[in-house]
Amino acid sequence: MHREKKESAFRDFILIVAGCTLLAFGVKSIFDPSGLVTGGISGLSILIKDLTSEWIPGGIPLWATTLCLNAPLFLAAFFMKGFRYIKKTLFATVFLSLVLAVLPPWGGVSDDPLLTAVFGALFCGGGMGLVFLARATTGGTDMLADLIHQKLPHYSIAQIMQVLDGLIVLAGAYVFGIHTALYAAMAIFLMAKVVDAIIDGLKFSKLAYIISDRYEAIGQAVNQELDRGATGLYGRGVYSQADKKILFCVVSKKEIVDLKELVYRYDPQAFVIVSDVREVLGEGFIQYR
Structure with a gap:
């Protein structure tokens, strides 16, 4: 039994590392250079980076925003649900921020917004799917939605997440334009399909x-x-x-x-x-x- 637990923990570790690496590449090298705000903390980080570029050269780095925005969420989750609830997600969030910090920028994989949306969705959706397989998340709006659900139980977590991500996408539309926001919406849809495919294993x-x-x-x-x-x-x-x-x-x-x-x-x-x-x-x- 102890050996099985160790093997399961090692498997989850590999899934989280691989998933966060794919997710970081998709966010930093595909979505960020194209201004695709796809919701979540990653989308909000892209938005904040662009808005702060007028005062800070290059804007606030994605990894810093990801870490700072998640910190209060983890503190709230710790006091409300305990360390056991957040330990895997805490590791995933810290590792994601680390990869975002050290990963060299590629300057955009493609100038075609359609290809950007599709390939960004493949990388980010694949990364999130691997993290979910390890029974963890990367924090962000899903954890915030869970905490809000504790106070507003008459709304489902999915409904709260839709509102939160929708607000972020609308903010992205205001900053980057409606044309880019529509591609971001398409990328969100494709990401959800990729995550489902990985979790279900395409075993239909x-x-x-x-x-x-x-x-x-x-x-x-x-x-x-x-x-x-x-x-x-x-x-x-x-x-x-x-x-x-x-x-x-x-x-x-x-x-x-x-x-x-x-x-x-x-x-x-x-x-x-x-x-x-x-x-x-x-x-x-x-x-x-």
Whole structure:
């Protein structure tokens, strides 16, 4: 058990280091030179750097703003929830600030705003996804939203985050223009998709409900030909009042075509409902960790 804990801690350490490095590169070398304010502390740091460039050569560095803005949030979280709540996030935030400080600026990867939004989203979304896999965050608006939620429990954390990030994006639109803000909004959308893809592992599956009088033959064929299991659920038709057996079956995306052909072969009149499944844990799919 002790060895497993050490391996898990080392894995989380590697994920946080890799994630913060990707995130820092995306913010400093892609979003910052293009003025894309994508919400969060990183977006606010880009905004503050530009606004202070009139008085400070180059503006306040991103790492300094990130560290300073997160410091009061961590103090509040420490007193409200304890050190256990913030320890991984504290390490991630400090390491992110360190990478932002030492990473040499590249001056922008591309002059094309569309490519900037797409590749910035890939780097930042990928970095955040790795940090989330380690069950940590980089502080910022997600932690602030959680703290506000303690005082305003009738609003969800997601709703509070949307308001906070929306205000930052609007401020970015005022400073850098609406054209740049629209690309930033697109980058935010793509970042969310990249984070979801990393957390879910792109292990999407298909769920099929099969309603047929030949459910026994179809169930056996699913087991023998597709090497998948099927579960029979009892149901009753509202109009006919007849008892029905509904087959519940989960298959991979590639196998759904074979499943539909199999059902059609045994019963062309079968009623089949297919839907997407985000994640399936268990034998034949993703193993528990």
